[in-house]
Amino acid sequence: MSCQEVCEFLDAYVDKELDVFTSSQFDRHLTECAACRAKYDQYQQMHDSVRVHMEYFPASEEFVQKLRAQLHQSGRRPAENIRRSWFPQWRVWAMAASVVAVLLLTAVLLRMVRRPSSSDVLAEEVVSSHIRSLLANHLSDVVSSDQHTVKPWFSGKLDFAPLVKDLSSKGFPLAGGRLDYLDDRPVAALVYKRRQHTINLFLWPSSASNSRPRTLTIRGYNVVHWTHSHMAYWAVSDVNAGDLGEFAHDLED
Amino acid sequence: MSEEIWNKRAGREVRKIDHELFERTVLPYINSAHNLARWLTRNEHDAEDMVQEAFLRALRSFDTFTAGRDARAWFLTIVRNSCRTWHRQYRSHETSMEWDMDAQPAVTAWSDPEAVLIKNANSQLIRRAMEQLPFEYREILILRELEELSYKEIAQIVEVPLGTVMSRLSRARKELYIRLGQPTGEMGV
Incomplete structure (x- = not known):
């Protein structure tokens, strides 16, 4: 690999995006060429320093809550309207309760079957x-x-x-x-x-x-x-x- | 965005979407989204607007998202596109890469390592230097240095070929490092 190529591949090498073969050639050139080695060291140092010091801006807790609230609001309203119009409220609850009961029973049974040596x-x-x-x-x-x-x-x-x-x-x-x-x-x-x-x-x-x-x-x-x-x-x-x-x-x- | 607009735009269309699944798919990446938008818009207010808009867009197109795909890349693509539209609308007078910086060889700027002597870059310097860079450089730097995405993922989000990611990232870094190397008073381009 030539010094020119080292310059070209410098970023990909730093980012570990080179294929194994090119990467090993790059390694070899660095051990043989002091000038490229110095250049690489400095570049890597700069890169690490920038990465460490670059600020990260996470979303604030209030903002996430706001998004969440809007999401739930936009989803719930229309669904409720539809449900009420053709299905009495109590039946929904009765159905939900029986589904939960069946699920619980299944879970308990499965656990019992699996327990011996899971x-x-x-x-x-x-x-x-x-x-x-x-x-x-x-x-x-x-x-x-x-x-x-x-x-x-x-x-x-x-x-x-x-x-x-x-x-x-x-x-x-x-x-x-x-x-x-x-x-x-x-x-x-x-x-x-x-x-x-x-x-x-x-x-x-x-x-x-x-x-x-x-x-x-x-x-x-x-x-x-x-x-x-x-x-x-x-x-x-x-x-x-x-x-x-x-x-x-x-x-x- | 006001609540009424939100409901008007989202309410009717999202009836069939599984909101819990959407929340579980997208919310884990809300910090990544905010971070990207914050660097691209350079202020908190617009950043939140962009994330909110992207969130809504994502919700509306959630039925086209297939499970198992990379949710972060998918969501960040939407955030990035929102920011880009915003940037074109309000910041079009700023330095842009439309004249094709990618075509120039990336090597030249780094021919002399002595040009950059700064070793302890601090966060304020980095922020100031970053803010002077064109949109295209900032997005690629954030996606790589902070989100640690692979070249392939970046290519997908920014919608350019892999080779362009490589050369653009290389140029972006050099532009940044050169700015960091200049004394504080002369940071102008």
Whole structure:
């Protein structure tokens, strides 16, 4: 790669938008050319400084409330008029009550049926998902070691924002992320590496209270499960249980 | 916007729309929307007007939004278009990129790294420098530096090819850095 090309690709490199090949060529040029290296350092420094200091203007709480109120108002009025004209009010309530009762009953029954081993079944499911991701060579939909690339990729694809941590300093570099389906819902799957091993970290919102990491072994794979801040975490890998425990510990920090 | 106008424009058409779903889809991005509008209009009052207008537009076209699509990009596109219309209407006399800054090579402005010596940019300086930049530069900088969107997402929102995103962002940054590098008194273009 020439110095001219380095200039051209500087922004894409800073933004981690270069493909792997061009990026590695860029890296190589920087190690060989002191002038470009200096230019890049300064550019990166400037870029970081601007990003840190650029103000963010969130919407005020009152403004959001106002939007919300207008939304509800615009939706409710016409619907009420229609309903009243052909359906007596009490019947609506009676119907609503019976629907709620049926739903409650169903929920209770489902819980009773599922209770015996729902956690074990889920652990099995997690391991299968891990194996499938390796077999199908479908590890990542977004390939990046940058948490600021991986995290935004999930927005709009999930109804929650997964916590994406960079653990490369602890020896668990981030490799990417993808969508998966577990426990009857779409979940975030983050891919980390430990030397040659792959760690899949599955996470999704959970109503369970906080729990400490618990390790199990299923079909030769180590699985660690914990709950934190209303998120369920499942880490699964073929690395040894000690390493995986360390991984869970670093994530929790 | 007054309440009557809101109801008149929204009330009849939105009957069939699932308001809760709309709220869950759009409200998570209300801060992103406000932030973008605030930087593009450069004042709070107009920013809120723009977000409110975009919110209403989004509600009206919510039936064309398919679940699973990137809701943030969808909503920010609407916000951005509202701001652009507003800008054309009220700020058309300002520097614009209509004469095609994109066509110029982005490299030249950064030929000399010494041109920019400032290392500790502060937020006030950045705001002043940003406010002097054309609309097209501001939007791309906010979408990238604050919203951390990918080039692909930006291309979708700003409705330009990927290559243009790259070169425009490059130029926008250099224009910004050069302004930040100038002593406070001489910030004029």
